[in-house]
Amino acid sequence: MxxxxxxxxxxxxxxxxxxxxxxxxxxxxxxxxxxxxxxxxxxxxxxxxxLPLKKAGHPDPQDIEDNKMVSEGAMYSVTYYNENEQQK
Structure with missing residues (x-):
């Protein structure tokens, strides 16, 4: 209809x-x-x-723990992508 x-x-x-x-x-x-x-x-x-954001988008270069967490997070996504591509 x-x-x-x-x-x-x-x-x-x-x-x-x-x-x-x-x-x-x-x-x-x-x-x-x-x-x-x-x-x-x-x-x-x-x-x-x-918004509850205090330092979003502008990390402090001297905050080593925060920078370490961000780099580990970035590596997680890269590792996940690489594992999925290698399985194909």
Whole structure:
């Protein structure tokens, strides 16, 4: 069954409904207020201040243990790849 006519009717219905709702200035103000609140909520949730990262992407060259851990992690992936290629 072709769903294209259904999608176009649904899209037209949403468009007509939004035009009718936004024709009134009070409704426009309500929609704008809700939109701003939603945008601020999303911005607060994904702000950089909430991330628990302290030194991501900029390791200290003098932190030997951290550098050792990073190099071991890099070697793990290389070793895993090499083992899988040798099995083929």
């Amino acid at each position: 072709n769903s294209r006519p259904l999608n176009s009717y649904l899209l037209a219905g949403v468009g007509i409904t939004s035009v009718l709702l936004l024709a009134n200035k009070a409704n426009r103000n309500k929609v704008q207020t809700v939109t701003v609140k939603f945008k601020n909520m999303i911005k607060d949730r994904f702000s950089n201040e909430n």
